[in-house]
Amino acid sequence: MTVAFFLNEKTPYVGDTSNVLLDWLIIIGGFTLLLGVVSILRVSAQAIQRKKEGWPFKIATIASVLVMAIPSLLPVSWSPLFGRFEGSIYDWVFVNLQAPMMATMFATLAFYIASAAFRAFRARTAEATLLLLTATIVMFWRVPIGEAFLNLFPGDLPYFINKFIMNGANLAVQRGIIIGAALGAAALSLRIILGIERTYMGRG
Amino acid sequence: MSFWKKFNDMDRRWVYLMVAVTVIIPFLIPMKFPVSVSPEARNFFNAVDSLPDSSVVMLVFDYYPSTIAECEPMAIAGAYHLFKKHCKIITLSNIPYGGPSMAESVTRRIAAELGKEYGKDFVNLGYKYGYVSVLKGMGVSIESIFPTDNRGTPLSELPLMNTVKNYEQVKFVFEIADNATADYWVSIVNAGYGVPMGVGCTAVMAPKFYAFYGAGQIVGLLGGMKGAAEYEILLEKPGTAFRGMDIQSLVHFLIIGLVIMGNIGYFVTKRGKRKTL
Amino acid sequence: MNLGRRILTSKSFATLALSFSLLSEAALAQEEFSVFRSDRINALITVTLFSAAVLLYTRWAKQGKPLFLRKIAGLDAVEEAVGRATEMGRPVLYIPGIDDLDQIDTIAGISILGRVAQITAQYETPLMVPVRYPLVLAAGQELVEQAYILAGKKEQYDRDTVRYVAGEQFSFTATVSGYMMRERPATNIYMGAFFAESLLLAETGNAAGSIQIAGTARPEQLPFFIAACDYTLMGEELYAASAYLSHEPIMMGGLKGQDLMKIIIIVLIIMGVVLASFGWGESGTVFKSWFQAV
Numbered sequence A: 001m002t003v004a005f006f007l008n009e010k011t012p013y014v015g016d017t018s019n020v021l022l023d024w025l026i027i028i029g030g031f032t033l034l035l036g037v038v039s040i041l042r043v044s045a046q047a048i049q050r051k052k053e054g055w056p057f058k059i060a061t062i063a064s065v066l067v068m069a070i071p072s073l074l075p076v077s078w079s080p081l082f083g084r085f086e087g088s089i090y091d092w093v094f095v096n097l098q099a100p101m102m103a104t105m106f107a108t109l110a111f112y113i114a115s116a117a118f119r120a121f122r123a124r125t126a127e128a129t130l131l132l133l134t135a136t137i138v139m140f141w142r143v144p145i146g147e148a149f150l151n152l153f154p155g156d157l158p159y160f161i162n163k164f165i166m167n168g169a170n171l172a173v174q175r176g177i178i179i180g181a182a183l184g185a186a187a188l189s190l191r192i193i194l195g196i197e198r199t200y201m202g203r204g
Numbered sequence B: 001m002s003f004w005k006k007f008n009d010m011d012r013r014w015v016y017l018m019v020a021v022t023v024i025i026p027f028l029i030p031m032k033f034p035v036s037v038s039p040e041a042r043n044f045f046n047a048v049d050s051l052p053d054s055s056v057v058m059l060v061f062d063y064y065p066s067t068i069a070e071c072e073p074m075a076i077a078g079a080y081h082l083f084k085k086h087c088k089i090i091t092l093s094n095i096p097y098g099g100p101s102m103a104e105s106v107t108r109r110i111a112a113e114l115g116k117e118y119g120k121d122f123v124n125l126g127y128k129y130g131y132v133s134v135l136k137g138m139g140v141s142i143e144s145i146f147p148t149d150n151r152g153t154p155l156s157e158l159p160l161m162n163t164v165k166n167y168e169q170v171k172f173v174f175e176i177a178d179n180a181t182a183d184y185w186v187s188i189v190n191a192g193y194g195v196p197m198g199v200g201c202t203a204v205m206a207p208k209f210y211a212f213y214g215a216g217q218i219v220g221l222l223g224g225m226k227g228a229a230e231y232e233i234l235l236e237k238p239g240t241a242f243r244g245m246d247i248q249s250l251v252h253f254l255i256i257g258l259v260i261m262g263n264i265g266y267f268v269t270k271r272g273k274r275k276t277l
Numbered sequence C: 001m002n003l004g005r006r007i008l009t010s011k012s013f014a015t016l017a018l019s020f021s022l023l024s025e026a027a028l029a030q031e032e033f034s035v036f037r038s039d040r041i042n043a044l045i046t047v048t049l050f051s052a053a054v055l056l057y058t059r060w061a062k063q064g065k066p067l068f069l070r071k072i073a074g075l076d077a078v079e080e081a082v083g084r085a086t087e088m089g090r091p092v093l094y095i096p097g098i099d100d101l102d103q104i105d106t107i108a109g110i111s112i113l114g115r116v117a118q119i120t121a122q123y124e125t126p127l128m129v130p131v132r133y134p135l136v137l138a139a140g141q142e143l144v145e146q147a148y149i150l151a152g153k154k155e156q157y158d159r160d161t162v163r164y165v166a167g168e169q170f171s172f173t174a175t176v177s178g179y180m181m182r183e184r185p186a187t188n189i190y191m192g193a194f195f196a197e198s199l200l201l202a203e204t205g206n207a208a209g210s211i212q213i214a215g216t217a218r219p220e221q222l223p224f225f226i227a228a229c230d231y232t233l234m235g236e237e238l239y240a241a242s243a244y245l246s247h248e249p250i251m252m253g254g255l256k257g258q259d260l261m262k263i264i265i266i267v268l269i270i271m272g273v274v275l276a277s278f279g280w281g282e283s284g285t286v287f288k289s290w291f292q293a294v
Helices: A014-049 A055-073 A090-120 A126-141 A144-150 A157-193 B003-008 B012-028 B038-050 B064-083 B099-114 B131-140 B181-193 B206-216 B224-235 B240-276 C003-030 C036-064 C074-086 C105-123 C134-151 C167-184 C197-207 C222-228 C236-246 C247-277 C281-289
Strands: B056-062 B088-093 B122-127 B172-177 B195-202 B221-224 C091-097 C127-130 C162-164 C187-191 C213-217 C233-236
Touching: A014 A055, A014 B131, A014 B240, A014 C134, A014 C162, A014 C247, A055 A157, A090 B012, A090 B064, A090 B099, A090 B240, A090 C281, A126 A144, A126 C127, A126 C213, A144 A157, A144 C281, A157 C105, A157 C236, A157 C247, B003 B240, B012 C036, B038 B064, B038 B099, B038 B172, B038 B195, B038 B221, B038 B224, B056 B064, B056 B181, B056 B195, B064 B088, B064 B099, B064 B172, B064 B195, B064 B224, B064 B240, B088 C003, B099 B122, B099 B224, B099 C134, B131 B221, B131 C233, B172 B181, B172 C134, B181 B195, B181 C074, B181 C187, B195 B224, B206 B221, B221 B224, B224 B240, B240 C213, C003 C222, C036 C247, C074 C091, C074 C105, C074 C187, C074 C213, C074 C233, C074 C236, C091 C167, C105 C187, C105 C213, C105 C236, C127 C134, C127 C167, C167 C187, C187 C197, C197 C213, C197 C222, C213 C222, C213 C236, C222 C236, C233 C236
Parallel strands: B056 B088, B056 B172, B088 B122, B172 B195, B195 B221, C091 C127, C091 C187, C127 C162, C187 C213, C213 C233
Antiparallel strands: none
């Protein structure tokens, strides 16, 4: 794949081999999804069998998997309740149960960020003070009423914040982290490919 | 114990209660604060607006249902804008948890409103595992990765897909994401194939994408619910994001207030301790 | 380099050159196009330079050349944090990220797990490792077992140390948060890829009174970890952690090679800034064209 990146896609063998490998990746990846389903069913069944802590909830887990999976795999021609599209059991459970539950969990972040900000944003050191001031200014800038408040001060503060904080300092720092992380990932990948790094396999 | 010490040691559940009350108030008393438009959102809008009619655009639903509040308004506004411009939309998703379902729900709803026909004006390709393989594979042939659409119809039976082989026929990518797949769209599709793209993302991810915006790799950026509200304003079709800005404004003010008071309390109690010593 | 390796290397180069010429001939027989993508030559030079730097420093490290690594507070604190857990008689919670094993962040997280598991095995501190994917479960179980064997504590290894919790992000988060509030681990270590649940986990851990060490290469999650955790590893520090904790010269050599590449990038950025500040001119335009993608 690395060699194929630098060669023309029309090159005989190279382009075709590259496409075949991509198809293989997708096919093998599909099986890992199946592995996840089998794994959760196995772990839950074992927990129920051994009456481990919280085993009634494992019954709910298995029931949820079966209620969503089985109707969605059956052909739509048998009943409009089957399949994955509008009007099916799968779609109803997704729209009315799964999506709201996922959105609810994500929404709890609002509460957590408020308590984290209240606890952590203290002007203990110069750096912490800078973090606190920048966060406050950006929080003002990001909402309409805050922007209106900033416009009360002389000068175009919202423009200043956008240009010099978001498109200035923030942009520079993000680039630094992205470049550093990318180099780190590339170096780790190279070490794994060459067999230098084998700690993830349990060998020192 | 002084007021400030009690305030600083306040149980976090009082903070949760304050946030809950602040979120509920705008539902009862809508405030409709005016939303100004950032240059990033305006550039995004202008890039879509300047597309020739009947351009093929990929509208990508790369967000989980958990971020529906931030991302779906962008998707709705984007689909509406593209359909109004008579663009041909190809939707797909790299997210297994409901991406194709959300794409179906949004595009079919807007299509019905604007009289657009499935197969001719828009197609939903669905989901395939392995986003890197999918993105690279579509550069050669979309049909090799998605032989059928989300409902199992072969692409050869869809008139729109007869004119689109790979990225060369795609004029713009409207990517809406709440995870790292947006990075891969930029590094594989934009950097590798030169397809112009704009990114709509959650507010948490937006600071990262300023780096790509600054480098010109993305033509515009919609950050969180504010970004979605800005796009709705530009479209002159205020929706859920615009209404959500009332709530976001008040909660931001609450958090700023708590931070300021917390710091006042910190300095007062610190000075109190020094005096005692 | 011994004679055998020289012959092998030159044979490989000859085979590669012959393959390219055969491919070119086959390609030209069909239609005229260039086999090599000259628009990607900048990427090729970068990849070659980077690989050479990493391999060269690794080689020097093998030869015994001393290499300096700056202190990373978060990693130095790991052993101390595990010691704290031992004294308090409470477990250590380790989360190797919530992404799959094919992601480099997860591999980094799993590598660090091996080191942490050795320390917990030595101190006989209970360890809990919840995972989100079956492949991570399999890798984690093997790694932790190996760590206990290396520490000579095989009989204390519990297979349920690494356990599959849930496949969905917030189901995983809810389960782990529940565990934190019930078991009150003394130390929470988050190393790998994290998304929206980062703040949920870190705040819950804080509420439970745990000391927390986090490391992620996702820039958008760093602010949450910095606000809620005691120590945070940023970006490449996560990838360097395995080499840092092992102190193996070969792995540290790779880090030095990476740093050389960073210096080259910094110099190029400074050159670009100077050229852009004083007007690009002809040389500036050529300089810019070197870094065009596509």
